[in-house]
Amino acid sequence: xxxxxxxxxxxxxxxxxxxxxxxxxxxxxxxxxxxxxxxxxxxxxxxxxxxxxxxxxxxxxxxxxxxxxxxxxxxxxxxxxxxxxxxxxxxxxxxxxxxxxxxxxxxxxxxxxxxxxxxxxxxxxxxxxxxxxxxxxxxxxxxxxxxxxxxxxxxxxxxxxxxxxxxxxxxxxxxxxxxxxxxxxxxxxxxxxxxxxxxxxxxxxxxxxxxxxxxxxxxxxxxxxxxxxxxxxxxxxxxxxxxxxxxxxxxxxxxxxxxxxxxxxxxxxxxxxxxxxxxxxxxxxxxxxxxxxxxxxxxxxxxxxxxxxxxxxxxxxxxxxxxxxxxxxxxxxxxxxxxxxxxxxxxxxxxxxxxxxxxxxxxxxxxxxxxxxxxxxxxxxxxxxxxxxxxxxxxxxxxxxxxxxxxxxxxxxxxxxxxxxxxxxxxxxxxxxxxxxxxxxxxxxxxxxxxxxxxxxxxxxxxxxxxxxxxxxxxxxxxxxxxxxxxxxxxxxxxxxxxxxxxxxx
Numbered sequence: 001x002x003x004x005x006x007x008x009x010x011x012x013x014x015x016x017x018x019x020x021x022x023x024x025x026x027x028x029x030x031x032x033x034x035x036x037x038x039x040x041x042x043x044x045x046x047x048x049x050x051x052x053x054x055x056x057x058x059x060x061x062x063x064x065x066x067x068x069x070x071x072x073x074x075x076x077x078x079x080x081x082x083x084x085x086x087x088x089x090x091x092x093x094x095x096x097x098x099x100x101x102x103x104x105x106x107x108x109x110x111x112x113x114x115x116x117x118x119x120x121x122x123x124x125x126x127x128x129x130x131x132x133x134x135x136x137x138x139x140x141x142x143x144x145x146x147x148x149x150x151x152x153x154x155x156x157x158x159x160x161x162x163x164x165x166x167x168x169x170x171x172x173x174x175x176x177x178x179x180x181x182x183x184x185x186x187x188x189x190x191x192x193x194x195x196x197x198x199x200x201x202x203x204x205x206x207x208x209x210x211x212x213x214x215x216x217x218x219x220x221x222x223x224x225x226x227x228x229x230x231x232x233x234x235x236x237x238x239x240x241x242x243x244x245x246x247x248x249x250x251x252x253x254x255x256x257x258x259x260x261x262x263x264x265x266x267x268x269x270x271x272x273x274x275x276x277x278x279x280x281x282x283x284x285x286x287x288x289x290x291x292x293x294x295x296x297x298x299x300x301x302x303x304x305x306x307x308x309x310x311x312x313x314x315x316x317x318x319x320x321x322x323x324x325x326x327x328x329x330x331x332x333x334x335x336x337x338x339x340x341x342x343x344x345x346x347x348x349x350x351x352x353x354x355x356x357x358x359x360x361x362x363x364x365x366x367x368x369x370x371x372x373x374x375x376x377x378x379x380x381x382x383x384x385x386x387x388x389x390x391x392x393x394x395x396x397x398x399x400x401x402x403x404x405x406x407x408x409x410x411x412x413x414x415x416x417x418x419x420x421x422x423x424x425x426x427x428x429x430x431x432x433x434x435x436x437x438x439x440x441x442x443x444x445x446x447x448x449x450x451x452x453x454x455x456x457x458x459x460x461x462x463x464x465x466x467x468x469x470x471x472x473x474x475x476x477x478x479x480x481x482x483x484x485x486x487x488x489x490x491x492x493x494x495x496x497x498x499x500x501x502x503x504x505x506x
Contacts, residue, residue: 071101092121092130103141111141132160136167140174144369147182151175169198169213176220183407185224192217192224207248215244215253222260226267227410229445229453234264255284255293262300266307275304295324295333299340306344314344331368338363339373342380357384375404375413379420386424394424415445415453422460431468438464 025033075098082090099114115137122130139153154175161167176191195217202210222237238260245253262277282297284290302317318340325333342359345352363377382397402417422437442457 072098072105075101088121088125092118092125095121096134099137099141103137108141108145112138115141128160132157136161136171136174139171139178143174143178144181147178150178151182154178165198165201166209166213169195169202169217172198173213173217173220176217180220180224181408185228189221189224192221196221211244211248211250211253215241215250215256218244219256219260222264226264227412229412231264231268234267235261238264251284251288252290252293255281255288255290255297258284259293259297259300262297262304266300266304271304271307275301278304291324291328292330292333295321295328295330295337298324299333299336302340302344306347311344311347314347315341318344331366332370332373335363335366335368335370335373335377338366339376339380342377346380346384353384353387357381360384371404371408372410372413375401375408375410375417378404379413379417382420382424386420386427389427391424391428395421398424411444412453415441415457418444419457419460422464426464426467429471431464431471435461435464435468 075094079091079094079098082088082094095114095118099111099118102108102111102114115134119131119134119138122128122134135153136157139150139157142150142153154171158168158171158175161171172191172195176188176195179185179191180188195213199210199214199217202213218237218241222234222241225231225234225237238257241260242254242257245251245257258277258281262274262281265271265274265277278297278300282294282301285293285297298317299321302314302321305311305317306314318337322334322337322341325337338359342356342363345356345359348356360377360380364374368374378397378401382394382401385391385397386394398417398420402414402421405413405417418437418441422434422441425431425434425437438457438460442454442461445453445457
């Protein structure tokens with residue numbers, strides 16, 4: 001807590017007893033009581049606004065680091081007192097801090113309102129740089145909420161700060177995020193690469209600025225390439241990220257880099273190398289007390305065990321991931337853990353159906369704002385309903401998964417959703433409609449370099465065509481198998497309308 005006040009009783013004109021009580025509480029280390037008493041002083045209309053403002057600032061010294069409702073309350077009081085005294089500088093500072101605080105707390109509309117007020121005050125003071133700063137902050141607040149407006153604000157701010165590498169790098173980074181959030185991945189790549197170029201011009205005297213701009217740009221480039229199925233290009237970016245972390249002895253960057261490399265190795269089916277990378281990420285995250293990435297690494301390891309068929313170990317890791325996410329009140333991490341638990345319980349078969357459905361629903365109910373995670377939850381529910389032959393509900397969730405994947409520009413999730421929709425129609429005997437979807441799936445997946453996925457889709461198309469052939473010959477009364485022999489496993493899977501292509505591929 002801050003030291004006791006140095007205000008004299010003469011300046012308090014009537015609030016001496018209350019102020020003395022506040023000082024006594026603070027001297028005794030009772031910060032909560034100090035704040036209670038000081039808010040009483042701040043709200044005392046009998047005291048001059050300038051005096052109340054001075055005490056309000058002292059409350060904020062004790063409260064702002066907590067970033068909670070009391071901090072918001074104190075800043076709101078400071079802003080109102082500044083208006084009463086027509087102090088534009090104090091009002092602007094309060095609005096700026098309120099905007100940042102609301103943004104960190106996830107109160108987007110309030111953050112936008114405060115930064116808009118700051119921009120208006122800057123315009124009244126003819127401070128063009130402050131206006132440009134506020135415009136940039138507005139763009140950052142609108143990411144994922146109104147991406148087109150975010151791009152507009154960030155671009156406007158970028159025009160003002162041309163020639164300043166640090167500001168350029170930061171604005172290019174957020175422009176990349178805005179385009180990625182809107183599903184415009186090619187434009188996102190352009191802006192992330194512009195951020196990387198801007199970082200080359202940053203002064204070597206402040207490596208922290210360079211790392212804080214460059215590391216998320218490299219990670220984001222790798223993630224986009226991985227999403228597009230360009231695994232080797234993703235590896236290049238993740239290796240650059242790891243070198244950056246080692247070059248500056250930045251363990252937080254190394255944690256991210258090893259986690260990203262784990263994803264890339266897993267995509268390339270190098271599962272042991274993926275496990276090694278995830279474990280390196282986990283151990284480093286624990287060493288620096290990074291609870292968010294501890295949870296992320298544990299979730300990744302759980303997913304790897306699931307792929308290896310070790311479902312019980314996978315469940316244990318995911319449950320621990322969920323516990324950690326709840327402890328730090330991280331909604332997105334909780335949603336990821338619930339979606340992962342749904343997948344793990346689904347792998348148990350009939351005995352895990354109810355638990356899987358419960359976790360997928362919990363994931364959607366959290367409304368964490370990450371459409372890719374919501375897409376996975378819808379895909380899981382669609383598969384559960386399909387297994388129960390509730391095809392209307394399965395189609396509803398598979399379609400929702402596809403629409404969300406389109407929204408975030410994730411080609412692999414789009415392909416998966418199209419495949420699931422095709423399998424559901426196949427199970428219903430709608431072979432022509434299923435063939436149309438699998439053909440679209442093939443066109444989409446050929447836009448990436450995911451050769452294993454392309455092979456599976458080709459098999460889906462072959463099996464669906466064979467099912468159409470069987471159906472046509474049955475309607476003609478001609479034995480299909482005599483005319484079109486297939487390997488026995490594939491023929492058995494397709495000659496029965498109740499069997500799906502996924503049964504044969506597995």
